[in-house]
Every structure is written in structure tokens, then in C-alpha cells.
Amino acid sequence: xxxxxxxxxxxxxxxxxxxxxxxxxxxxxxxxxxxxxxxxxxxxxxxxxxxxxxxxxxxxxxxxxxxxxxxxxxxxxxxxxxxxx
Numbered sequence: 001x002x003x004x005x006x007x008x009x010x011x012x013x014x015x016x017x018x019x020x021x022x023x024x025x026x027x028x029x030x031x032x033x034x035x036x037x038x039x040x041x042x043x044x045x046x047x048x049x050x051x052x053x054x055x056x057x058x059x060x061x062x063x064x065x066x067x068x069x070x071x072x073x074x075x076x077x078x079x080x081x082x083x084x085x
Contacts, residue, residue: 025070034067043067 023036031049033042041063042050053060 023066025067025074027071027074032067032071034063034070036063036066039063041067043071045071 021037023034026033026035031042031044033040039053039059040051041048041053043064045068048064051060051063053063
């Protein structure tokens with residue numbers, strides 16, 4: 001549709017719903033990233049590599065927890081649903 005040949009997966013019911021809260025979880029090699037409400041964070045599963053969020057803000061820790069939680073859900077889904085083998 002957009003001329004993109006990259007593989008992607010989506011979760012949810014309607015990405016076009018303007019009233020719903022949306023975020024993007026991105027895997028790129030060993031790095032993972034999240035984009036949510038104008039906030040971005042790139043992580044290597046050990047430390048934050050890049051973010052536009054102030055380190056002292058409440059959003060910083062919540063965004064880090066969210067990106068690592070998404071990573072665990074995706075990893076567990078592959079592992080325990082036998083997609084891993």
C-alpha cells in the first residue's frame with residue numbers, strides 16, 4: 001500500500017481510530033525502539049541508547065518499562081508458541 005517491502009506485524013483492532021492510544025514497537029537487529037505520543041526511545045535490552053524524553057521525567061521510566069515489556073511479550077510469543085524452532 002505504501003510501497004514498503006519490509007515485513008511488519010500489527011496488534012490491535014483499528015490503527016486508524018483517532019481516539020485510541022497508539023504506539024509503534026520497532027525491532028532493528030539487536031536494538032528495539034518505541035514511539036508513542038511524540039516520545040521515542042531506542043534500547044539495546046541493557047541500556048537506553050537514544051531518547052527524546054527527559055531522564056528525570058516520569059515518562060522516561062514508563063517508556064523504558066513499556067519497550068522492554070513489548071520485547072518480552074514478542075519473545076515469549078515466539079518461544080512458547082513454537083515459532084522459535
